[in-house]
Amino acid sequence: MTRTFAKHWILTGTLMVAAALGAGSAQAAGEKITIGIAMPFQGNGWQKGFLAAAQWAASEITAKGDKTVELTVVDAAGDTQTQIQQINNMTLQGVDFIILEPLSDTALNGAIDNAVGAGIPVLTTALGSVTNQKAIDLQFDYNEFSEKYVSYVAERTGGKGNALNIRGLAGNAAEQAIQDAYVKALAKYPDIKLVAEVYGDWNQSVAQQRVSAILPTLPQIDIIFSQGVAAFGAAQAFMAAGRDVPLQVYGFDGVDTNLLLELNAKSGYQSVAINTDPGIGGVAVNVAVAKLGGVDVPMKMILPVPTITMEDLRTTYKGMADSDIAWLKYTYDWTMSNMIKAK
Amino acid sequence: MNQTTSIIDRPAPLPEAPVGLWRRLLRQSWIGALAAALFLWLLAGVVTGSLSLSFLLANATIAGFLALAGTAQMVVIASKPGNFDLSLPYVITFGAYIMSAGLLGQGNIAGSLALTVLAGGLAGALNALLIVRLRIPAIVATLASGYIIYSLIVAIQGGGFTRVGGLFEAALRLRIAGVSGALAATIATLALVAILLSRTVFGLQLHAMGQNGEAARLAGVRRGWLTLGTFVLSGVLAAWLGALLATYQGGVSADLGRSYLLGSVAAVVVGGTRITGGITSVLGTAIGALVLTLAQSDLILLQLSIGAQYVIQGLIVLGTVCLVAARSSNRG
Numbered sequence: 001m002t003r004t005f006a007k008h009w010i011l012t013g014t015l016m017v018a019a020a021l022g023a024g025s026a027q028a029a030g031e032k033i034t035i036g037i038a039m040p041f042q043g044n045g046w047q048k049g050f051l052a053a054a055q056w057a058a059s060e061i062t063a064k065g066d067k068t069v070e071l072t073v074v075d076a077a078g079d080t081q082t083q084i085q086q087i088n089n090m091t092l093q094g095v096d097f098i099i100l101e102p103l104s105d106t107a108l109n110g111a112i113d114n115a116v117g118a119g120i121p122v123l124t125t126a127l128g129s130v131t132n133q134k135a136i137d138l139q140f141d142y143n144e145f146s147e148k149y150v151s152y153v154a155e156r157t158g159g160k161g162n163a164l165n166i167r168g169l170a171g172n173a174a175e176q177a178i179q180d181a182y183v184k185a186l187a188k189y190p191d192i193k194l195v196a197e198v199y200g201d202w203n204q205s206v207a208q209q210r211v212s213a214i215l216p217t218l219p220q221i222d223i224i225f226s227q228g229v230a231a232f233g234a235a236q237a238f239m240a241a242g243r244d245v246p247l248q249v250y251g252f253d254g255v256d257t258n259l260l261l262e263l264n265a266k267s268g269y270q271s272v273a274i275n276t277d278p279g280i281g282g283v284a285v286n287v288a289v290a291k292l293g294g295v296d297v298p299m300k301m302i303l304p305v306p307t308i309t310m311e312d313l314r315t316t317y318k319g320m321a322d323s324d325i326a327w328l329k330y331t332y333d334w335t336m337s338n339m340i341k342a343k
Numbered sequence: 344m345n346q347t348t349s350i351i352d353r354p355a356p357l358p359e360a361p362v363g364l365w366r367r368l369l370r371q372s373w374i375g376a377l378a379a380a381l382f383l384w385l386l387a388g389v390v391t392g393s394l395s396l397s398f399l400l401a402n403a404t405i406a407g408f409l410a411l412a413g414t415a416q417m418v419v420i421a422s423k424p425g426n427f428d429l430s431l432p433y434v435i436t437f438g439a440y441i442m443s444a445g446l447l448g449q450g451n452i453a454g455s456l457a458l459t460v461l462a463g464g465l466a467g468a469l470n471a472l473l474i475v476r477l478r479i480p481a482i483v484a485t486l487a488s489g490y491i492i493y494s495l496i497v498a499i500q501g502g503g504f505t506r507v508g509g510l511f512e513a514a515l516r517l518r519i520a521g522v523s524g525a526l527a528a529t530i531a532t533l534a535l536v537a538i539l540l541s542r543t544v545f546g547l548q549l550h551a552m553g554q555n556g557e558a559a560r561l562a563g564v565r566r567g568w569l570t571l572g573t574f575v576l577s578g579v580l581a582a583w584l585g586a587l588l589a590t591y592q593g594g595v596s597a598d599l600g601r602s603y604l605l606g607s608v609a610a611v612v613v614g615g616t617r618i619t620g621g622i623t624s625v626l627g628t629a630i631g632a633l634v635l636t637l638a639q640s641d642l643i644l645l646q647l648s649i650g651a652q653y654v655i656q657g658l659i660v661l662g663t664v665c666l667v668a669a670r671s672s673n674r675g
Contacts, residue, residue: 204592
């Protein structure tokens with residue numbers, strides 16, 4: 001799988017030189033660390049990026065020489081019961097650390113108790129938090145995401161226009177959190193009117209079909225909100241109907257970024273990509289290594305939501321294939337000074 | 344409609360001969376669905392303030408995709424009481440990936456299409472092999488093959504994909520008088536399947552096997568080969584749908600086919616086909632798909648909460664099943 005990520009991209013702005021904190025120096029040279037990664041499902045660009053970022057971070061730390069980081073990756077294929085078993089198995093196998101993308105905020109609490117009881121720290125990330133307070137939590141802030149997203153769009157349209165809102169998976173907690181954050185961010189711009197709302201199920205195909213079906217009845221649409229997932233599908237629906245693609249923010253998938261570049265080449269269309277970054281997988285590995293090295297890691301950490309501009313797409317992320325996804329490289333040192341904030 | 348006379352879409356001429364066109368129409372199993380589709384179109388007109396033909400055609404394009412999935416499901420349902428194809432969404436997604444992977448070279452659209460259809464046929468053959476050779480019930484066999492195909496999808500996905508694009512995409516997106524190329528392609532496919540089911544020996548034997556497998560065997564129907572043909576047809580239709588979706592929509596994702604599992608069964612049911620086997624109606628399934636798609640759009644236009652949308656969609660399926668059951672028991 002790493003072969004498709006032959007090009008690794010670095011957003012140079014995120015690379016920060018930090019005072020090296022020799023957390024590892026107390027360890028014996030060549031110490032082996034095994035980190036279990038419980039993925040929720042594969043076959044989604046974002047998850048591929050997450051895993052690639054984790055593997056990149058592991059190889060970076062291993063390359064430094066005093067530690068060897070090995071990843072044990074399991075995939076629950078979307079099933080919570082499977083994920084519970086996988087956590088229990090990893091606990092029995094005695095991995096050193098578990099990075100968990102939880103499929104449920106409550107069902108995994110028992111398995112997490114088992115792991116932590118056996119001396120294996122558990123970090124929950126990406127898919128959401130769990131109610132078990134023993135898990136270290138590394139997340140994005142949806143308020144920040146929505147704030148960035150809405151303010152970019154509002155700035156471009158002068159704070160007004162008709163908007164189509166494409167929501168995600170009905171009944172999902174993260175979906176509701178993003179929607180609530182949108183509503184909060186939109187309160188500042190009363191002249192942006194939501195004229196229609198569809199559920200795209202966070203599925204490009206479903207989003208495209210539902211938008212296509214109601215498109216003939218819609219008035220002029222100036223803006224699309226898509227939770228950063230359905231931008232490509234929404235744009236394709238407008239293009240297939242022979243309408244101009246409204247202003248919207250794109251995601252980090254290759255299909256999204258390539259479409260943005262294509263639209264720009266055709267008509268001078270401008271936008272940016274804002275998304276929750278799969279690079280969080282690398283941060284999670286860095287946090288794991290720090291924790292195992294005896295660093296005092298906070299129980300709650302928030303990774304900033306990055307913006308990728310068209311200029312970045314033409315330079316740093318040049319030549320992405322449709323199946324690639326952009327992710328940022330967060331080094332161990334960056335993680336130490338910005339996430340863990342170790343003294 | 345009587346089971347034994349419903350091999351083809353049209354009912355057999357009734358003994359009292361000259362019956363009005365209207366009465367004959369009213370006897371069709373899909374007439375209720377057609378009325379519902381018209382009602383939903385008018386409702387959308389009332390909600391938006393103008394009756395829009397382009398709204399109907401846009402929905403018909405989407406419904407065409409669902410109708411293909413429904414037809415793939417319908418032939419399996421018809422082949423034996425209790426048969427379902429649970430591998431359908433995975434075969435659709437698999438087909439979409441093969442279409443987009445460019446295994447025979449980038450831009451070789453004809454080659455990719457042939458490979459996609461072949462893969463769909465092989466997936467169907469795998470299902471038939473499990474069912475006929477290992478005597479596993481279809482619902483279990485297709486569940487198992489679905490997992491196998493899913494792992495193939497994950498594998499093929501690692502190799503990357505690109506937009507199909509080119510002439511094929513342009514043709515599917517071309518619109519003449521509001522009718523998209525994709526809609527024309529699905530209608531042509533459905534017409535072919537309808538002829539295959541109503542005018543060929545294969546179609547006749549498929550219905551016979553679904554109505555009474557043992558009687559069909561005694562009459563000389565080779566059930567193993569027929570099951571193979573049924574599932575290959577279903578697999579080819581699903582993979583072809585995947586290729587259409589990947590090209591028309593301009594991209595693929597691993598969850599492309601997900602919504603088609605329940606949707607395909609619902610389209611068959613709402614189209615007025617009983618799910619006890621032995622009966623097919625391509626036209627009914629197509630109208631059923633249109634009803635479901637229009638209902639979805641209407642509910643969005645009515646700005647109902649998502650919970651209410653799901654409840655109403657469930658009620659539509661349930662109501663149709665009851666209606667079909669009532670109609671057939673009246674006939675005795």
